[in-house]
Amino acid sequence: MIPIPFQLDLKVTSKHLDEQNHVNNLQYMKWVLDISEAHWVAKTPSEIREKYAWFVLDHYIQYKQQAFLGEELTITTWIENYSKVRSERRVHITRKTDGKTIVEARTNWCFIDQQTKKPTRITSEVVKPYFEFESA
Structure with missing residues (x-):
């Protein structure tokens, strides 16, 4: 099983900056959540998205470099692994210009039923679009 990456590009604007004139740490967290949602969508x-959702259990984020106004960034995400109800x-x-890693993040999610708001089993139907499955 090989994860299929999903990417988005963006350009740092003034609204992303903090008082130190680099991208605000909270902005990185927002981008982590935004790309996760974009990948899901x-x-x-839609019939699966209407029945199920994901709740964050925890985030782990490492800030490796700073990013500044006008820089172009690539955000890449993938599902590293999953179990019964967690992913x-x-x-x-x-950074596009030099390929340097700005941020690495890991988020654990719980799969829930939209009606009951309780954890529910992750089925093969749910994960199939996110992985290449090696043939035996």
């Missing part, structure tokens, strides 16, 4: 049929998603943010 892009790869999952680990990775996000890497890199």
